[in-house]
Amino acid sequence: MVSKAGRGSISEALLKRFTAGDRAACARIISMIENDSANSADIMSGVYSRVGRAHRIGITGPPGAGKSTIVEKLAAAIRKEDKTVAIIAVDPTSPFSGGAILGDRIRMSSLFTDPGVFIRSMATRGSLGGLALKTKEVCDLLDAFGKDVIIIETVGVGQAELDVAQAAHTTLIVLVPESGDGIQAMKAGLMEIGDIYAVNKSDREGADRLVGEIEMMLEMRSQKNGWSPPVIKTTAIEGIGVDALVENINQHLGYLNRNNLLQGFMEENIRSEIKQLVQQRFSNALWDAQNLNHLLENLIIEVMNGRLSPGEASKRILECWIRECKKG
Amino acid sequence: MVSKAGRGSISEALLKRFTAGDRAACARIISMIENDSANSADIMSGVYSRVGRAHRIGITGPPGAGKSTIVEKLAAAIRKEDKTVAIIAVDPTSPFSGGAILGDRIRMSSLFTDPGVFIRSMATRGSLGGLALKTKEVCDLLDAFGKDVIIIETVGVGQAELDVAQAAHTTLIVLVPESGDGIQAMKAGLMEIGDIYAVNKSDREGADRLVGEIEMMLEMRSQKNGWSPPVIKTTAIEGIGVDALVENINQHLGYLNRNNLLQGFMEENIRSEIKQLVQQRFSNALWDAQNLNHLLENLIIEVMNGRLSPGEASKRILECWIRECKKG
Numbered sequence: 001m002v003s004k005a006g007r008g009s010i011s012e013a014l015l016k017r018f019t020a021g022d023r024a025a026c027a028r029i030i031s032m033i034e035n036d037s038a039n040s041a042d043i044m045s046g047v048y049s050r051v052g053r054a055h056r057i058g059i060t061g062p063p064g065a066g067k068s069t070i071v072e073k074l075a076a077a078i079r080k081e082d083k084t085v086a087i088i089a090v091d092p093t094s095p096f097s098g099g100a101i102l103g104d105r106i107r108m109s110s111l112f113t114d115p116g117v118f119i120r121s122m123a124t125r126g127s128l129g130g131l132a133l134k135t136k137e138v139c140d141l142l143d144a145f146g147k148d149v150i151i152i153e154t155v156g157v158g159q160a161e162l163d164v165a166q167a168a169h170t171t172l173i174v175l176v177p178e179s180g181d182g183i184q185a186m187k188a189g190l191m192e193i194g195d196i197y198a199v200n201k202s203d204r205e206g207a208d209r210l211v212g213e214i215e216m217m218l219e220m221r222s223q224k225n226g227w228s229p230p231v232i233k234t235t236a237i238e239g240i241g242v243d244a245l246v247e248n249i250n251q252h253l254g255y256l257n258r259n260n261l262l263q264g265f266m267e268e269n270i271r272s273e274i275k276q277l278v279q280q281r282f283s284n285a286l287w288d289a290q291n292l293n294h295l296l297e298n299l300i301i302e303v304m305n306g307r308l309s310p311g312e313a314s315k316r317i318l319e320c321w322i323r324e325c326k327k328g
Numbered sequence: 329m330v331s332k333a334g335r336g337s338i339s340e341a342l343l344k345r346f347t348a349g350d351r352a353a354c355a356r357i358i359s360m361i362e363n364d365s366a367n368s369a370d371i372m373s374g375v376y377s378r379v380g381r382a383h384r385i386g387i388t389g390p391p392g393a394g395k396s397t398i399v400e401k402l403a404a405a406i407r408k409e410d411k412t413v414a415i416i417a418v419d420p421t422s423p424f425s426g427g428a429i430l431g432d433r434i435r436m437s438s439l440f441t442d443p444g445v446f447i448r449s450m451a452t453r454g455s456l457g458g459l460a461l462k463t464k465e466v467c468d469l470l471d472a473f474g475k476d477v478i479i480i481e482t483v484g485v486g487q488a489e490l491d492v493a494q495a496a497h498t499t500l501i502v503l504v505p506e507s508g509d510g511i512q513a514m515k516a517g518l519m520e521i522g523d524i525y526a527v528n529k530s531d532r533e534g535a536d537r538l539v540g541e542i543e544m545m546l547e548m549r550s551q552k553n554g555w556s557p558p559v560i561k562t563t564a565i566e567g568i569g570v571d572a573l574v575e576n577i578n579q580h581l582g583y584l585n586r587n588n589l590l591q592g593f594m595e596e597n598i599r600s601e602i603k604q605l606v607q608q609r610f611s612n613a614l615w616d617a618q619n620l621n622h623l624l625e626n627l628i629i630e631v632m633n634g635r636l637s638p639g640e641a642s643k644r645i646l647e648c649w650i651r652e653c654k655k656g
Contacts, residue, residue, distance in 0.1 A: 009387075013495065019464060021544040041639040048637035062391055063485060092516045093485070131487055140638075157391060157420075158486010159459055184391065188420045188483075263632075270631050274624065275615075277642030282610055286647070287603075296602060303598050304591075309376035310468075310598060314605035320614070325653045 010037045015046050024199030026145050033137050040215040050144035055253050060156030063093045065174040069236040071153050077246045083148035086118040090139040091155040135164050156190050166193045170252045174198045177206035182213030191217045194229050196248050202233035225261050339367045343374050361465050378472035386496030388484030389650050393502040394528040396422045397564040399481050405574045406483050413474035414446040419483040461604040463492050484518050494521045498580045502526045505534035510541030519545045522557050524576050528560035553589050
């Protein structure tokens with residue numbers, strides 16, 4: 001009991017610091033979410049009434065498209081509008097998440113020292129499907145923390161990563177002439193989910209052709225809420241096109257607002273978040289039970305001997321859990 | 329009752345054709361797995377005693393590394409050893425899965441007309457985390473179908489896609505000089521999971537440097553079962569290095585066999601497959617219940633009004649389900 005009370009007061013103290021705008025407290029709570037800490041659910045309950053004000057921008061595209069540079073320049077431009085920014089890097093190839101290898105972070109240093117910018121990378125290895133859910137919770141937390149804009153950078157090739165980017169209010173797809181043609185982007189599902197397209201490194205050969213390809217494919221695609229995605233040429237490293245990007249991002253948010261699309265969007269996101277949390281909660285409860293783990297190990301032997309399919313084994317485990325619930 | 333009996337006999341007839349080696353029956357069952365058909369679990373139970381003989385090879389790497397060309401050449405080389413091959417393309421940018429756009433498939437035509445090669449692409453869009461599980465089930469099915477070698481091609485940037493490639497007996501990572509340096513590969517998690525590394529398009533500049541970088545990073549990495557991953561230069565489009573790849577793939581399988589590592593590997597895979605199937609089965613059962621869907625919609629309103637966190641909502645749903653189980 002003492003330790004439980006102790007934990008409770010740690011959460012309360014943390015919450016107090018969090019609501020007072022303490023960045024270290026915010027970072028600590030994110031770690032608790034990442035580590036599935038028992039207290040993180042309580043904390044999320046405590047802050048949830050503050051969620052719902054931030055503009056969430058998902059940025060995705062193939063590795064090497066220059067997503068991080070665009071994130072950096074966008075963040076700087078948004079800061080000039082006196083808005084605060086949080087950056088969540090889910091992309092394992094991003095300098096925001098890859099550590100200080102080869103000095104990648106050096107050019108970001110202006111962001112790192114600005115207290116109006118909060119940068120966080122999410123560990124992607126070994127997260128086994130829980131990544132999308134955790135990213136959502138961290139977004140919620142940073143929203144509650146009072147950040148005006150949350151930028152989520154993912155690498156637009158994996159399925160989970162596309163889903164994360166798409167769960168933002170505004171999804172920006174970054175492509176480059178040499179990252180393959182528009183057909184590749186289409187095959188990878190990038191042409192279906194973007195609200196805005198940036199053709200980065202547009203001083204290179206093939207940029208105009210890529211813009212044309214994207215525009216052609218966007219004409220063929222079924223419209224997303226009646227919005228026509230603009231295609232913008234950028235050379236982010238020199239800051240070219242960044243203002244146009246910011247303008248279009250703001251226009252997209254305005255469009256969502258004017259057409260009352262934010263409500264439905266939030267509803268869909270919350271539905272999916274709750275469903276995923278139910279799954280997680282069930283899984284935790286199930287595998288906490290010793291006898292079910294024992295049953296699992298016995299069934300694995302049956303499956304390995306070819307006497308049982310994994311599907312049949314899963315059926316028996318669920319049935320056993322339901323029997324336990326009835327008893328308990 | 330009639331329709332149920334009717335369904336049962338369809339499954340039986342399909343199973344009979346499947347066990348007789350009918351490719352169309354195999355393809356049809358794969359579609360049933362992909363569509364979560366109610367019969368697919370029965371069918372998997374029916375064939376599971378045949379699973380466990382195929383050598384599963386996962387191939388991954390960044391888009392544009394030439395994975396599909398390597399898959400094509402590997403498949404052809406393996407066919408020369410008189411083994412049958414199945415190819416599963418999870419990579420949305422692969423010509424195996426992207427349809428006949430731009431004639432990508434034309435150069436694969438030798439494979440498409442060989443009855444000893446079975447090619448299947450897995451739909452990646454909208455699979456919402458179920459992709460890894462379904463890929464495993466399709467592997468099991470093709471294994472039961474009698475294929476000697478199963479090649480699974482994924483794009484090595486997404487988390488789920490890396491996990492799928494890693495779940496094979498032998499994981500081959502394909503890199504190219506221009507796909508960024510070894511540091512990028514390391515950050516993307518590719519340096520941790522490979523059993524064999526191919527530096528493809530090795531006639532291009534920077535190939536030797538990349539080989540050196542990979543070898544250096546492999547020396548730093550913690551050994552996977554004591555196996556030292558070879559790094560092989562290939563120019564797959566011209567067939568250069570493909571024989572060396574096949575040789576090393578066979579050597580790796582031999583190594584796993586000699587050191588009794590296959591048993592533990594299979595056990596781990598079956599454990600993870602059962603756990604994922606339990607989740608899926610739970611989710612299907614839960615959201616089949618009308619009143620829980622009703623509760624969900626009510627809770628979403630509470631969450632949107634800031635009166636409840638998604639975590640608290642998920643707790644109430646699970647509690648409600650457990651109460652229902654007790655009653656039922």
